[in-house]
Amino acid sequence: MRVGRGLSGFLAFAVLLAVVVATAWQQQPHGYRTDSAPNEVFSAGRAFRTVQEIAHTTHPVGSAEHDRVRDYLAGELRKLGLQTDIREGVGRWPGAFQHGEAGLGRVSNIVARLPGTNSTGTVYLVAHYDSVPSGPGANDDGVAVAAILETVRALRDSETGLRNDVVALITDGEEPGLLGAEAFVAAGDYDKHGVVINHDARGAGGPPLLWRITRPDGGLMGGAQAAPHPNTDSLTTTLAGAGVSSTTDFVSFKPGGLRVLDWAYAGRNAYYHNPKDDPEHVNLATVQQVGDNALALARDFGARDLADTSNQSNPAYFTLPFGVLIVSPPWLIIAFAVLALLAVGWVIRQVRHSGEASIKGVIGATALALATVPLAVGVTYGLWWVVQAVRPAYRGFPVDPYRPEFFQGSMIVLCVCALAASYTVAHRLFGATAPPIGLLTATVVVGAATTVYSPAAAEMFVLPGCAAAFGVAVTFLLPDRWRLLALTVFLLPAAVFLGGTAWSGMQAGLLTAPFLATPLIMLLGGLLTLTLSRSWPTRRGWTIPATALAVTVALAGAGLAVDHYDDQHPRITELGYALDADRHEARWLSSLAPDDWTRNFVGDSAPDAPFSSLWSSATSSGPAPAQALSPPVAEIVSDTTDSGQRTLRLRLRSTRGATRIELRWETAVTSLRVAGREVTPVPDKGFRFEAPTADGIEVELTAPAGPLPLRLVDYTWLPDSHVDSYRPPPGDVFFRQDSACAVFVTVPVR
Numbered sequence: 124m125r126v127g128r129g130l131s132g133f134l135a136f137a138v139l140l141a142v143v144v145a146t147a148w149q150q151q152p153h154g155y156r157t158d159s160a161p162n163e164v165f166s167a168g169r170a171f172r173t174v175q176e177i178a179h180t181t182h183p184v185g186s187a188e189h190d191r192v193r194d195y196l197a198g199e200l201r202k203l204g205l206q207t208d209i210r211e212g213v214g215r216w217p218g219a220f221q222h223g224e225a226g227l228g229r230v231s232n233i234v235a236r237l238p239g240t241n242s243t244g245t246v247y248l249v250a251h252y253d254s255v256p257s258g259p260g261a262n263d264d265g266v267a268v269a270a271i272l273e274t275v276r277a278l279r280d281s282e283t284g285l286r287n288d289v290v291a292l293i294t295d296g297e298e299p300g301l302l303g304a305e306a307f308v309a310a311g312d313y314d315k316h317g318v319v320i321n322h323d324a325r326g327a328g329g330p331p332l333l334w335r336i337t338r339p340d341g342g343l344m345g346g347a348q349a350a351p352h353p354n355t356d357s358l359t360t361t362l363a364g365a366g367v368s369s370t371t372d373f374v375s376f377k378p379g380g381l382r383v384l385d386w387a388y389a390g391r392n393a394y395y396h397n398p399k400d401d402p403e404h405v406n407l408a409t410v411q412q413v414g415d416n417a418l419a420l421a422r423d424f425g426a427r428d429l430a431d432t433s434n435q436s437n438p439a440y441f442t443l444p445f446g447v448l449i450v451s452p453p454w455l456i457i458a459f460a461v462l463a464l465l466a467v468g469w470v471i472r473q474v475r476h477s478g479e480a481s482i483k484g485v486i487g488a489t490a491l492a493l494a495t496v497p498l499a500v501g502v503t504y505g506l507w508w509v510v511q512a513v514r515p516a517y518r519g520f521p522v523d524p525y526r527p528e529f530f531q532g533s534m535i536v537l538c539v540c541a542l543a544a545s546y547t548v549a550h551r552l553f554g555a556t557a558p559p560i561g562l563l564t565a566t567v568v569v570g571a572a573t574t575v576y577s578p579a580a581a582e583m584f585v586l587p588g589c590a591a592a593f594g595v596a597v598t599f600l601l602p603d604r605w606r607l608l609a610l611t612v613f614l615l616p617a618a619v620f621l622g623g624t625a626w627s628g629m630q631a632g633l634l635t636a637p638f639l640a641t642p643l644i645m646l647l648g649g650l651l652t653l654t655l656s657r658s659w660p661t662r663r664g665w666t667i668p669a670t671a672l673a674v675t676v677a678l679a680g681a682g683l684a685v686d687h688y689d690d691q692h693p694r695i696t697e698l699g700y701a702l703d704a705d706r707h708e709a710r711w712l713s714s715l716a717p718d719d720w721t722r723n724f725v726g727d728s729a730p731d732a733p734f735s736s737l738w739s740s741a742t743s744s745g746p747a748p749a750q751a752l753s754p755p756v757a758e759i760v761s762d763t764t765d766s767g768q769r770t771l772r773l774r775l776r777s778t779r780g781a782t783r784i785e786l787r788w789e790t791a792v793t794s795l796r797v798a799g800r801e802v803t804p805v806p807d808k809g810f811r812f813e814a815p816t817a818d819g820i821e822v823e824l825t826a827p828a829g830p831l832p833l834r835l836v837d838y839t840w841l842p843d844s845h846v847d848s849y850r851p852p853p854g855d856v857f858f859r860q861d862s863a864c865a866v867f868v869t870v871p872v873r
Contacts, residue, residue, distance in 0.1 A: 126606040132658035135611045139618045139651045146622025152408030162280040165414035167407045173269035175402045178261035185782030185814035205235035213798045214302030217375045225806040228813030230303040233293035244316035244429025245288045251297030255860040256840040258400040267322030270414040285425030299813045304375035316429045319383040323371045328406035329390020331413045335363040337383045341436035344450045349423035350416040353448040356441040361580035390630045392522040398857045439582040453578035459589045460574040463567045466592035484553035488561025496645045499541040503534045504637040516694045525692040529682030531629045533675045538644040540671035547664040559656040562649040587617035591650045621647040690854035697859040704754035704868040709747040714740045748848045753778040754868040755837040769828045776819030781837035785811040794825040833870035838863040
């Protein structure tokens with residue numbers, strides 16, 4: 124590989140890095156339309172007024188503010204002329220969020236319809252309006268709710284109507300377990316030909332990403348091409364679709380047979396479920412991108428024949444700069460994977476014949492490059508573990524620090540360190556030519572292996588790898604002066620793919636970045652170093668990884684220096700108060716290690732029974748004054764035994780206006796009905812119910828005849844619990860959303 128001698132190779136590498144940075148920058152939101160924009164377009168300025176109205180304080184399910192937000196949104200949709208209903212119901216968890224438990228709750232979904240002219244189906248624009256008790260939910264999910272209202276207003280004010288119906292579906296109870304969306308699907312009163320465009324957020328900025336989609340997605344991707352900011356690729360959606368930990372309303376809609384596009388943004392995610400998730404921390408440029416996409420998708424799907432489900436393919440797709448979404452059939456990816464293997468095989472043959480490298484050397488360099496990828500994943504993950512060890516307060520954060528940029532930079536440079544170290548070792552062991560050919564071969568092999576698993580998910584490695592392989596092959600056919608230029612041109616796909624995906628992986632969170640961004644940096648970034656094959660130092664190559672390691676440490680240290688907590692950037696903690704109303708005993712509990720504030724309440728020891736049986740996740744506890752809080756009540760409506768089965772009907776009620784009530788048992792229960800809903804399979808330990816009414820909820824359960832020990836618990840948000848011994852935390856601390864006051868009592872059943 125006689126390309127890139129001296130300074131010219133570094134210049135080519137610099138050009139490719141500039142393309143990476145420019146691609147990542149172009150993906151980020153820039154600018155927005157004010158409220159003076161024309162009526163037929165989306166205006167972030169107009170949408171922001173709705174955010175300010177609904178997200179100036181918290182509004183979790185079961186609260187008075189929640190009801191105010193619901194009524195306000197329904198009223199605004201009616202003012203827009205939409206046929207608007209508030210659909211009451213009981214939703215349940217679509218999956219096992221907690222082992223051995225079932226979750227249910229009372230929900231009020233807002234359903235507003237804009238009729239089409241000749242409907243073939245329904246376009247559902249979906250977001251949830253409830254917040255967590257720990258934050259106002261301006262981003263999660265106030266921005267999406269506001270974007271939907273502004274979208275339907277723009278659709279209403281357009282000169283031409285849409286063919287299909289458009290429904291603004293503002294769901295309830297998403298935060299405690301996707302309850303509203305599940306209730307909507309369970310009721311069955313929806314369009315089976317419908318397309319759902321779901322919106323959520325896990326931060327306070329960044330571009331909206333189409334990160335998950337139902338399969339087959341061929342028909343959906345045709346519509347997704349209308350989005351001006353598509354920001355998606357089939358590798359990401361394939362991995363997200365296979366995952367089970369991410370919980371948006373997508374999880375409830377998918378079992379109902381609806382076709383779903385799941386959008387979310389995740390930048391500045393320190394504000395996720397945070398008291399500072401308020402209108403002041405909304406990025407209007409992000410709002411503009413969310414709304415532009417929602418309006419474009421509503422118009423495109425609103426004009427399609429949604430009853431036509433003939434396209435059952437799972438294509439490959441990826442985004443190019445300036446909002447260009449490329450969709451290709453899987454066979455094309457397979458063809459490129461084969462061509463890449465052939466091209467890299469021809470390259471290996473050429474370097475062997477020219478004497479630049481042996482087959483053994485190329486195989487060794489390839490194996491080393493492949494082994495370095497998981498090693499880099501491990502060391503970048505380890506970097507964040509070390510940072511957390513230095514600053515334990517980060518361990519409680521489910522997301523990034525408020526100022527993550529230096530930490531993100533340190534992870535990227537650590538990847539460079541691992542890549543340079545691997546290259547230096549290969550250079551010493553196998554000569555000057557084998558390392559770049561090994562990096563190329565490793566990427567092509569990964570692409571081919573991914574193609575075998577899922578052709579639609581392999582585009583991220585196959586296309587840049589194929590282009591790079593042909594670029595290297597061309598260098599053997601061109602005069603010396605054209606080789607570097609040709610190679611640089613063929614490496615542009617690697618630079619574009621790297622810039623468009625790696626930074627999004629970093630923005631998703633430092634805990635997941637090692638798995639999302641590091642493999643791309645190691646493989647696609649490794650391809651960019653092909654321009655340096657003749658510029659790499661022969662004697663002091665170790666200085667490059669050593670320098671990168673020093674920069675990594677410096678960046679991590681700078682991150683620790685600049686990131687600190689204050690009233691505007693509070694740190695997270697968790698604390699609970701539990702009262703055993705039977706014995707009049709109380710404990711402070713926490714599932715986190717004691718910090719400098721919670722140590723006033725809890726120590727390092729886990730709680731004893733009966734607290735340990737109810738809060739198995741608690742790792743810290745401490746004695747608490749037992750306050751005379753009114754316990755929940757279980758009224759026995761009927762208690763009958765027949766054929767060895769005992770059927771018990773209860774009315775459960777909180778006497779202190781709690782927002783959640785739970786019933787726990789140890790004996791196996793064979794059937795369960797809660798608030799009119801059959802619960803199958805029956806959970807092993809019990810169930811929880813969100814937003815019970817003042818009159819309570821009816822429960823019917825069946826168990827084998829004999830003793831049936833039951834325990835009833837109700838929960839209120841700890842700061843609202845009126846516990847006398849509770850002291851508000853300092854301004855630089857906020858409670859996690861599960862910080863509660865719980866009162867439990869034995870149900871008088873014998």
